Amino acid sequence: MSINEQSIVCHLSDLLSKSHSPYSKVQVAAAVAYQIDGETRLAYGVNVENVSYGLTVCAERSAISAAIVDGMTSISALYVLSNQAQAISPCGACRQVVTEFMQDPAAPVLCINHSQDQRWESSIGKLLPNRFDL
Numbered sequence: 001m002s003i004n005e006q007s008i009v010c011h012l013s014d015l016l017s018k019s020h021s022p023y024s025k026v027q028v029a030a031a032v033a034y035q036i037d038g039e040t041r042l043a044y045g046v047n048v049e050n051v052s053y054g055l056t057v058c059a060e061r062s063a064i065s066a067a068i069v070d071g072m073t074s075i076s077a078l079y080v081l082s083n084q085a086q087a088i089s090p091c092g093a094c095r096q097v098v099t100e101f102m103q104d105p106a107a108p109v110l111c112i113n114h115s116q117d118q119r120w121e122s123s124i125g126k127l128l129p130n131r132f133d134l
Contacts, residue, residue, distance in 0.1 A: 003033055003040055003077070009112060011044065012081040016114070019046040019059070019083075026082060030059035032067050032101075033077040040076070043067035060094040064101060075102040078109045078124075087111040087118050095128040105131075 012029040019027035028047040033040060045062025060080060067075070078098055082088045089111055090098065098109075105125025112119040124131070 003042070005079075005110070008042065008079050009081060009116060012079060012112075013114070013116070015044055015046055016081065016083055020048045023049050023051065023053070026084060026088075028059040028080065028082045028088070030063040030081070031079040032060075032063045032072070032075045033079075034067050034072040034075050034101075036071050041067075041070060041072070043070060043072065058091060058094045060090050061097050064097060067101075072101070076104070076107055078102065078107075080109070080111045081114070081116075082112075083114045085113060085115075085118075087113045087120055089122075090127065092128075095124065096132070098124050099128055099131045 008031050012031060015029040016027040021027050031042050031044050033042055043063050043066040045059045045066055047059045048057045050056050102124045106123050109122045109124060109127060
């Protein structure tokens with residue numbers, strides 16, 4: 001499968017309604033791209049809040065978990081879409097978890113707002129410089 005950014009963003013937009021965010025009302029959907037046996041695959045996730053905020057699972061980590069179940073060992077790209085007016089960035093915890101699986105510090109991280117009129121692209125190397133990894 002080739003990565004079609006627009007279809008990924010459309011699917012993320014559809015997934016926002018599956019977010020469990022009754023406390024913050026911030027809905028987030030994320031996708032990770034990865035390869036298995038030369039085939040590019042995508043895994044998706046949404047944020048799942050908990051009344052005890054420390055137990056909340058971010059969309060990025062949810063997508064990574066789904067990819068791990070599929071056999072993923074390395075992420076090549078991360079996409080994040082929220083229901084917010086401004087594009088939001090992965091939190092610090094997610095940046096560290098992404099680092100675990102995104103070995104290329106230049107791999108793209110694309111963040112997009114709900115109306116898809118604001119976006120910014122970065123990389124895990126820029127989002128988490130001097131990152132802690134093996």
